[in-house]
Amino acid sequence: MTYFWVKWIHILSSTVLLGTGLGIAFFFWIAHRRGDVRVIAATAQTVVLADACFTAPAVVVQFATGLWLAELMHLPLSVFWLKTALFLFVLVGCCWLPVLWLQLRARNLARDAVATGTPLPAAYQRAMRWWFWLGWPAFASVIAIFWLMVMKPS
Secondary structure: OHHHHHHHHHHHHHHHHHHHHHHHHHHHHHHHHHOOHHHHHHHHHHHHHHHHHHHHHHHHHHHHHHHHHHHHOOOOOOOHHHHHHHHHHHHHHHHHHHHHHHHHHHHHHHHHHHHHOOOOOHHHHHHHHHHHHHHHHHHHHHHHHHHHHHHOOO
């Protein structure tokens, strides 16, 4: 019975992780493309909050339940699909941690621009370029992890 509860939580957290990540990326990118500093600042504030409330806890739960499932299944971490999924999970983290900082930076720059009534600075554009490009390997890796979890190739 424990196995099924842990598996359910693992699947739920992976869904939250993918859904929140995709939703955050979509809404933040759309706000950025529209170019309205007030909309960008407000959206960035929501993005930072959503990452704190949903993405970060889902990452922790995903990792913990994944290891717990491997233990319950007596599955060594050296199994190809599991080892690959763990590698990709670390890769996602290596992209996501700078993305968190970039989101905070973009939010703060947009807030400052709203407060001073000035256009967004070049630093904002640089932060968003990095945010955009770091998102692609993270997203592709999450999709690959989903595939590995379902297909479990040897």
